[in-house]
Amino acid sequence: MGDKPIWEQTGSSFIRHSCQLFGNDRTQLGTVYIDASGLTWEGQQFQGEAAIVEKLSSLPFQKIQHSITAQDHQPRPESCILSMVVGQLKADEDPIMGFHRMFLLKNINDAWVCANDILRLALHNFRLPPxxxxxxxxxxxxxxxxxxxxxxxxxxxxxxxxxxxxxxxxxxxxxxxxxxxxxxx
Structure with a gap:
C-alpha cells in the first residue's frame, strides 16, 4: 500500500473504516460525518450528521457484510478526495445485492471526514428473462x-x-x- 499515492491510501483506509463501522455499529458513523455532510441514499437526501446517522441506524437489517469489487480515488482541490466504490452487500438473510457508492472526503483540521455520500443499490437483473x-x-x-x-x-x-x-x-x-x-x- 506504500507505493500508492496518498489519496488512494487515504480513500482505501476510509472505505475500510466506514464498512467496519457500518457492519459493527452504525450509530458510530457520526465520527465520519459533520453537520455540513450530505447523504443521498437511493434518491432520498439527508443533510447533517444527526440526520445521516439516524437514517443509517434505522435501516431494517441487523447485520451486513460488504465485499468491495473495485474502488477508485482521485485527488480534488481544497484538500478533498473523490472515492467511488463498487461491490456487493449481504444484509441478514437477504440475497446478495450489488451497490455503487461515492464519497467526497475532506480534510478538516488534519482529520478526514465524509462531506458527501451517495449510494445506489444495483438492483437490475441482467439475466435474460424467459x-x-x-x-x-x-x-x-x-x-x-x-x-x-x-x-x-x-x-x-x-x-x-x-x-x-x-x-x-x-x-x-x-x-x-x-x-x-x-x-x-
Whole structure:
C-alpha cells in the first residue's frame, strides 16, 4: 500500500473504516460525518450528521457484510478526495445485492471526514428473462413484425418448423429482448 499515492491510501483506509463501522455499529458513523455532510441514499437526501446517522441506524437489517469489487480515488482541490466504490452487500438473510457508492472526503483540521455520500443499490437483473416475459419487458410497436423472415407479430414465438429452424426461435427471443424487429440470423 506504500507505493500508492496518498489519496488512494487515504480513500482505501476510509472505505475500510466506514464498512467496519457500518457492519459493527452504525450509530458510530457520526465520527465520519459533520453537520455540513450530505447523504443521498437511493434518491432520498439527508443533510447533517444527526440526520445521516439516524437514517443509517434505522435501516431494517441487523447485520451486513460488504465485499468491495473495485474502488477508485482521485485527488480534488481544497484538500478533498473523490472515492467511488463498487461491490456487493449481504444484509441478514437477504440475497446478495450489488451497490455503487461515492464519497467526497475532506480534510478538516488534519482529520478526514465524509462531506458527501451517495449510494445506489444495483438492483437490475441482467439475466435474460424467459421469452414469455420478454414481451412484457419490451413491448413492440403495434404495427411491427418480429423479424424480416417472419410475418408473425412480435409477441409470438417462432416454432421449430418456421423458416430458420432453431435459429428462428433464438431470433424471436432476441428480437423481443432488445426491441429490434429485424432479423438477427
Amino acid at each position: 421469452p414469455s416475459q420478454a414481451v412484457l419487458l419490451f413491448p413492440p410497436p403495434p404495427s411491427s413484425r418480429c423479424c424480416s423472415h417472419s410475418s408473425r407479430p412480435p409477441n409470438s414465438i417462432h416454432k421449430e418448423q418456421d423458416r430458420g429452424g432453431a435459429g428462428a426461435v433464438r431470433c424471436s427471443v432476441l428480437c423481443m429482448m432488445f426491441g429490434r424487429w429485424t432479423s438477427y440470423i
